[in-house]
Amino acid sequence: MRGADYDCIIIGGGPAGLTAGMYLSRARVHCLLLERTVCGGQILVSDWVENYPGFPEGVSGADLVYRMSKQAEKFGLPVENAEVESVDFSGPVKKLFCGKKTYTANSVIIATGASPRRLNVPGEQEYYGKGVSFCATCDAPFYRDKTVVAVGGGDTAVQESLFLTKFAKKVYLVHRRDKLRAARVLQERVFANERVEIVWDSVVTAVKGLFNVERVSVKNVKTGEEKDLPADGCFVWVGITPLTDFLKGAVDLDAGGAIAANQKMETSAPGVFVAGDARNTPLRQVATAAGDAAVAALGVERYLEGLEAGEKL
Amino acid sequence: MSEALLEVTDQNFDAEVLNSAKTVLVDFWAPWCGPCRAIAPVIEELAGEWAGTVVVGKCNVDDNPVTPGKFGIRAIPTLIIFKNGAVAEQITGLVQKGKIKDAVEAANSK
Numbered sequence: 001m002r003g004a005d006y007d008c009i010i011i012g013g014g015p016a017g018l019t020a021g022m023y024l025s026r027a028r029v030h031c032l033l034l035e036r037t038v039c040g041g042q043i044l045v046s047d048w049v050e051n052y053p054g055f056p057e058g059v060s061g062a063d064l065v066y067r068m069s070k071q072a073e074k075f076g077l078p079v080e081n082a083e084v085e086s087v088d089f090s091g092p093v094k095k096l097f098c099g100k101k102t103y104t105a106n107s108v109i110i111a112t113g114a115s116p117r118r119l120n121v122p123g124e125q126e127y128y129g130k131g132v133s134f135c136a137t138c139d140a141p142f143y144r145d146k147t148v149v150a151v152g153g154g155d156t157a158v159q160e161s162l163f164l165t166k167f168a169k170k171v172y173l174v175h176r177r178d179k180l181r182a183a184r185v186l187q188e189r190v191f192a193n194e195r196v197e198i199v200w201d202s203v204v205t206a207v208k209g210l211f212n213v214e215r216v217s218v219k220n221v222k223t224g225e226e227k228d229l230p231a232d233g234c235f236v237w238v239g240i241t242p243l244t245d246f247l248k249g250a251v252d253l254d255a256g257g258a259i260a261a262n263q264k265m266e267t268s269a270p271g272v273f274v275a276g277d278a279r280n281t282p283l284r285q286v287a288t289a290a291g292d293a294a295v296a297a298l299g300v301e302r303y304l305e306g307l308e309a310g311e312k313l
Numbered sequence: 314m315s316e317a318l319l320e321v322t323d324q325n326f327d328a329e330v331l332n333s334a335k336t337v338l339v340d341f342w343a344p345w346c347g348p349c350r351a352i353a354p355v356i357e358e359l360a361g362e363w364a365g366t367v368v369v370g371k372c373n374v375d376d377n378p379v380t381p382g383k384f385g386i387r388a389i390p391t392l393i394i395f396k397n398g399a400v401a402e403q404i405t406g407l408v409q410k411g412k413i414k415d416a417v418e419a420a421n422s423k
Contacts, residue, residue, distance in 0.1 A: 037407040038355055044347035044407075062347030081410055129388040129405035138346045139388045141375070211385060233387070 004093045006032045008300050009105040011084050011096070012243075014041020016276025016289035017111035018068040018077075023297035025075035029304065032105075033072075034098070036083035040065045041113050042240075042277070043286055045135040047163050052286050061137070064286065084112075089250045089269040092307070106307060107271040107300045110247075110259060111293065114240035114277040114284070119151065123207030124236070131213025131233045136160040143168045143233050149216040150174065151204050152237035158182035158190050160237055165195040172229050174199045174218055199229070207234050242278045254280045265296035273299050317360035319370035323379040330370065331398040336420050337368040338413070341391045343375045348407050349390045355410050356392075359417075367417055396420045 008024055010017045013035030024031040033039075043049065046061030055064070082098035089095075089108070096103040116134040118124060124132055133139040140163060148168045150161040153175035159182070164171045173190070178200050180187050190196050199218060205226065206217040215228040242258040252260045252268035258280040265273045275292035277284045319329060321339050330337045340356045342349035360369035374381045374389060384393060384400065394402040394417055401420035404413070 037409050038348075038351045040348070040351040040407075044351050046347070047345075060347065062350045066350070083409065129391065130385060131387055133388055135348065135388070138348055138390075141343065141345065142387045212387060 004104040004106045006030055006103070006105040007304055008032075008107045008109060009034060009094070009096060009103055010109045010111055012036075012041070012111035012113055012276070012278070013039030013069075013079060014111065014113045014276060014289065015043055015065060015068055015286045016113065016278075016293045017041075017109070018065070018072045019290045019293035020109045020111060020275055020297045020300075021077040021079075022068070022072040022075055023294055024300060025072060025077040027297070027301055029301065031077065032103070033077055033079045034082045034084060034096070034103070035079055036081070039069050039079060042115070045137050047137040047160075049286060084246055086246055086248060087250050089272050092271070094269075094271060107303050108273065109265075109293070109296045109300060110244075110251075110267070110272065110274045110278055111276050111289075111296075112243040112246075112278045113289075114242045116236065117239045117241050119204055119236055119238060121204055121206050123209070123213075124234075127207050127209060127213050127234070130211065131209065131231075132207055133233060133235050134237070136163045136235055139233070139235075140164050140167045145169050146232040147230060148172070148233040148235060149204070149218075149229055149231040150235045150237065152239070153177060153180045153182065154237065154239065155182045155186060157237035158186040160235065161196055162186070162189055162193060164235065165193055168233075169195065171196045172199050172216075172231065173197070174202050174204055174216075174229075176203050176221060177201065204234070240277065240284065244278055256280075263295075264299045265292055266299060271303050317364050317369065318357065319368055321370040321372040321377070321380070323377040326372075326377075326380045329368070330395050333368055333395070335366065335368050336401070336417060337370060337395040338417055339370045339372050339393050339395065341372050341374050341381050341386055341389050341393070343373060343389060345375075346389050352390050352407055355413070359410070359413060363417075367421070394420045396423065 008031040010033040021033045043061035050058040086097045144167045147170040149172045201222045202218045208215045219226045259274040273296040275296040276289035392404045402416045
């Protein structure tokens, strides 16, 4: 159709991208999914998902997304390994630039998701993989009978801190405010857990050590008091950053870098849709990613039908 | 585990990895690690593509705690490329297949 390689290209292979791909393949839309590393997305690091409907016993993040991959594959979704570095959405044929290769499509679904926000403190980058981690499921077992610092106060920080207590003898949960944002059920569990000590009103100022992490410096934002917590690891869960830098103004973003969209998941560029954590959304869950993706896929179908109808006139 | 993959253990590490005449890529993983499971098929593909030229191994860090300890591994998946008994490159976290290929080719051409 109209000189483009594909009718739709989906950027990103997390729950949003795989769901969109499943819907579009099933609808026999000529589509392709581009994934920069391996499919799965952020949910891969989630030990246990207990709020995705249909899994009353819960399911590991890796299992859930593996099932999504299989389901998309079953309907013939092709997946290629490529990182989209920049785009051109100015014309009817959308261009995606991936290093030496350029892909073209009549429509696009952006499902690039988000990545964990960094603390941006001294030591964080140097000790990544040497004590600094963003994934308790991956790395918690290295901290058996050790002491770790966890940073954050939302659902992820609290849930993952609880997971850490299965291994670590002590978890300092450092939170910048005097109350947690996490769901009440998670708060109840963390307050009842003797291995967790919450360090209120405090921020991490540095991660220190010799070869591996040995101490985490924290500062109380109310009193100004500074101290070093002895810790073998530092797990960071202070929110996420939408992965939208590559768009460089091609679609409208909000102040936080998330893609603005209407309820049909249409972005400011015609024929370009968004789904999942990259979107300006009040909730970032697997369920909302899947929901966004189903709506975006419908939008793509309608848009392509519109293009075809236009051609026949 | 596929036949093209070497199972690396604390017992055979010196003989099969450090003393290997070929470049060796070792994937340090564990069953409880989601990203490790996601990258596993990529490692298997590479093992198939490189059969006979580069040794590709997997080391389960649960069953073999000594070897990851030697290399200060505190996060997985970690991929280490060994050449002539030394670490040529260490990669932590999920990466694109092409980047693993580039790193192994760079080690091979040294």
